[in-house]
Amino acid sequence: QKEVEQNSGPLSVPEGAIASLNCTYSDRGSQSFFWYRQYSGKSPELIMFIYSNGDKEDGRFTAQLNKASQYVSLLIRDSQPSDSATYLCAVNSGAGSYQLTFGKGTKLSVIP
């Protein structure tokens, strides 16, 4: 069974700090990795994807992937109160499939 694990939180950080969100996955054959943000009562929306080992930066967000350790993370620099949400890690096993396996999410709270 493919599993994606995240710390449920809540993770509280002060405004302007770096928030670090972590995710591990069980399927070693997984090929692409996604971070979704979900505000309370809303649907998930994509923030970033990554499929190569290393770092990928997009504005205040950096995704990090280590396939050997089966670990993916999301860093949010200069955290803002508007970043307060649940962050979902999702994994695609590839092999021609487009289905994603989601973690349960980490709830982030940015304190003004």
Place this chain on the structure above:
Amino acid sequence: DAGVIQSPRHEVTEMGQEVTLRCKPISGHNSLFWYRQTMMRGLELLIYFNNNVPIDDSGMPEDRFSAKMPNASFSTLKIQPSEPRDSAVYFCASSPDGPMNTEAFFGQGTRLTVV
């Protein structure tokens, strides 16, 4: 494009009743997914269609659940008979065929309450 459209947004029904959730994917998207989200279990994939054909329904909890996609622009998820433990938010998502970074776009969800 209006995005993925789900209806109804909220549904309250009595145990034993039939419930039908509806989804219109984004035009041109080949894949459609039904997910269920609860606090306890998170976001679970129920069924995945590609080009209107069910590819993986291993997440469908039991025979009370069924899903159809009669054409590229419409899908239904039916629960018959419904039970209180089916209470959850049900999301429909769609994505185009493409490289492995292909994004899934979610509808606004249907919040189902079975009493």
